[in-house]
Amino acid sequence: MTDTATVAPRARRRSTSMLRRRPFFTLGLAVALAFALAAIFAPYVAPYDPTFQDIEFMMTGPGAQHWLGTDSYGQDILSRIIFGARYALAIGLCSVAIGALGGLVIGLAAGLSDGLVEWLLMRLIDSILAMPSLIMAVAFIAILGQGVDKVIIAVGIAMIGPFARTVRADVMQVRVQLFVEAAGLMGVARLRIIWRHILPNVVYPLAVQVTIRISEAILVSSSLSFLGIGVTPPTPDWGLMIAEGRGFVSFAAWMSGMPGAALAILLIALSLVGDGIREEFDPKLRDGA
Amino acid sequence: MSAPLAQAAAPAAPVFELLDVEKVYQVTRPAGFLRRETRGLAALDGVRLRVPGGSSTALVGESGSGKSTLLRVLLGLTRPTNGQALYRGRPIAEARAAAASGFTRDVAMIYQDARGSLNPRMAVADLVAEPLRHFGLCTAAELPARVAELLARVGLPGDVAQRYPAALSGGQVRRVAIARALAAEPSVLVADEAVSGLDVSTQAQLLNLLADLKESMGLTLLFITHDLGVASYLCERIAIMYLGRIVEAGPTNAVLEAPAHPYTAALRAASPQFFAPIAEPLPGEIPSPVDLPPGCRFASRCPRAEADCQGTDPALTSLSPGRTAACLHPLATGA
Numbered sequence: 001m002t003d004t005a006t007v008a009p010r011a012r013r014r015s016t017s018m019l020r021r022r023p024f025f026t027l028g029l030a031v032a033l034a035f036a037l038a039a040i041f042a043p044y045v046a047p048y049d050p051t052f053q054d055i056e057f058m059m060t061g062p063g064a065q066h067w068l069g070t071d072s073y074g075q076d077i078l079s080r081i082i083f084g085a086r087y088a089l090a091i092g093l094c095s096v097a098i099g100a101l102g103g104l105v106i107g108l109a110a111g112l113s114d115g116l117v118e119w120l121l122m123r124l125i126d127s128i129l130a131m132p133s134l135i136m137a138v139a140f141i142a143i144l145g146q147g148v149d150k151v152i153i154a155v156g157i158a159m160i161g162p163f164a165r166t167v168r169a170d171v172m173q174v175r176v177q178l179f180v181e182a183a184g185l186m187g188v189a190r191l192r193i194i195w196r197h198i199l200p201n202v203v204y205p206l207a208v209q210v211t212i213r214i215s216e217a218i219l220v221s222s223s224l225s226f227l228g229i230g231v232t233p234p235t236p237d238w239g240l241m242i243a244e245g246r247g248f249v250s251f252a253a254w255m256s257g258m259p260g261a262a263l264a265i266l267l268i269a270l271s272l273v274g275d276g277i278r279e280e281f282d283p284k285l286r287d288g289a
Numbered sequence: 290m291s292a293p294l295a296q297a298a299a300p301a302a303p304v305f306e307l308l309d310v311e312k313v314y315q316v317t318r319p320a321g322f323l324r325r326e327t328r329g330l331a332a333l334d335g336v337r338l339r340v341p342g343g344s345s346t347a348l349v350g351e352s353g354s355g356k357s358t359l360l361r362v363l364l365g366l367t368r369p370t371n372g373q374a375l376y377r378g379r380p381i382a383e384a385r386a387a388a389a390s391g392f393t394r395d396v397a398m399i400y401q402d403a404r405g406s407l408n409p410r411m412a413v414a415d416l417v418a419e420p421l422r423h424f425g426l427c428t429a430a431e432l433p434a435r436v437a438e439l440l441a442r443v444g445l446p447g448d449v450a451q452r453y454p455a456a457l458s459g460g461q462v463r464r465v466a467i468a469r470a471l472a473a474e475p476s477v478l479v480a481d482e483a484v485s486g487l488d489v490s491t492q493a494q495l496l497n498l499l500a501d502l503k504e505s506m507g508l509t510l511l512f513i514t515h516d517l518g519v520a521s522y523l524c525e526r527i528a529i530m531y532l533g534r535i536v537e538a539g540p541t542n543a544v545l546e547a548p549a550h551p552y553t554a555a556l557r558a559a560s561p562q563f564f565a566p567i568a569e570p571l572p573g574e575i576p577s578p579v580d581l582p583p584g585c586r587f588a589s590r591c592p593r594a595e596a597d598c599q600g601t602d603p604a605l606t607s608l609s610p611g612r613t614a615a616c617l618h619p620l621a622t623g624a
Binding site: 177178179181182183185186187188196197200201204 | 364366385388392393394396398400402405406407408409410411419420423473
């Protein structure tokens with residue numbers, strides 16, 4: 001009876017929704033979902049065609065006709081931001097998926113092997129990590145060429161390094177745990193131990209990493225297009241829009257400011273979501289309480 | 290060779306037999322400025338132990354006496370650097386490797402750190418079912434009933450099955466570990482401090498459970514413990530370890546009533562008694578196994594040390610039928 005009594009308060013606490021307990025997480029999630037929905041239903045939500053050039057309203061400030069103003073070609077900035085969210089989110093999700101998958105495979109192999117194989121894999125990870133992900137992505141763009149798909153691949157490969165590093169650290173921590181030894185004692189085959197005991201204990205922290213790193217991927221891809229080597233104009237990409245407005249900042253600040261604000265808001269929202277998920281599901285943070 | 294623990298009738302090969310097992314770890318330590326030296330640390334130094342089938346043996350000793358290393362050798366997790374460790378007459382490494390020997394199923398282990406030995410991402414039902422699935426002991430349809438039966442056997446309510454180890458108390462986790470160890474229907478149960486750190490009523494419940502299982506399933510029990518009371522309740526035989534060696538062995542009650550080795554006497558005196566003041570503890574710390582004194586390894590702390598104890602290393606010799614001790618001047622056993 002004493003046992004059930006000690007367990008009850010925790011069970012009750014968990015039954016209140018995470019949304020209610022973490023208002024910042026909820027806010028971040030709502031904003032991120034709004035961006036995602038706007039991106040999915042962009043043709044229905046956006047007031048104008050993102051590439052339609054309205055000659056009469058070139059470089060007008062925010063107003064009733066164009067809520068967030070127009071750029072130097074007379075394109076509606078709000079519509080371009082909404083369509084740009086498609087690219088930002090697609091590039092963020094896909095490249096993080098590439099990075100996480102590659103990082104999982106390499107990190108798992110490096111954490112489980114020893115000797116020469118481990119040395120080689122670690123030097124590979126180190127060489128990926130040696131350069132910041134933006135520089136790395138620039139290098140890959142130089143090889144692959146421009147375009148949305150190329151950006152996804154370049155940013156994804158650049159993210160393999162950090163993912164592999166954290167996965168390896170987790171694997172090294174898990175593989176010396178008693179329950180892994182116990183499974184070996186029972187005669188469970190090595191591959192099965194990896195699949196049933198090591199992988200689940202590595203994938204959860206990796207999933208948390210994924211949510212945090214999506215914002216980094218979006219930032220890198222926007223930086224690429226800001227530098228003019230990511231996606232090509234007239235694609236409504238935020239980085240590109242910021243770059244185009246750069247020359248007019250002194251008298252038409254909204255041209256760079258609006259997409260910049262959209263980028264900042266999305267990144268902050270994603271970070272809040274990532275932090276909330278980490279605090280909720282990280283056993284180290286949770287069980288320590 | 291005198292067989293220290295072989296008195297019970299054991300026509301077949303004993304379950305475990307250790308023949309002068311040594312385990313030396315190489316340790317490096319600083320030796321002056323920017324210099325390191327490598328020295329051998331003998332965690333086990335000539336251990337002889339015989340665990341016959343159906344017997345129950347308690348292994349008692351201070352921290353650092355080599356109990357855990359002995360356990361790892363018995364389970365085949367480390368190879369002895371010298372001597373032989375046999376499981377039913379075969380070297381343990383060989384028995385573990387050969388699937389036909391059934392070592393992995395026959396020998397179950399209960400870890401001291403029960404929580405650490407359970408995968409935190411698996412629910413209790415999956416944890417207990419894992420050995421059943423692994424050894425193919427029952428069909429998928431029978432699985433839930435079998436798991437419920439095992440949980441009931443260790444005194445856990447049925448709703449625990451859906452919980453995760455993090456949501457269980459220390460005593461519950463310990464019971465899950467025992468249920469898991471019993472799931473494969475082993476014939477040998479090796480338990481490392483399986484009941485220490487639990488409240489007295491839980492401890493008694495688990496000890497009764499283990500005693501019942503020993504009777505009903507004919508389990509061979511090897512129980513590592515600090516607690517002499519637990520040892521005397523559960524185990525017919527006891528082996529006292531000190532610094533990597535067994536210093537005294539024999540029937541539990543005889544050894545505890547009239548210890549032959551001064552170390553056993555000191556352990557006995559140090560365990561708290563009702564209505565009596567705590568006895569003077571042993572003077573000094575257990576010496577480092579890296580630089581052992583010559584002669585008897587207990588001489589530095591022994592209240593009865595004499596001149597020859599500093600020079601001669603006593604061997605484990607037979608005192609009376611079934612009792613052995615490694616002491617030049619054993620206490621009168623009264624036998």
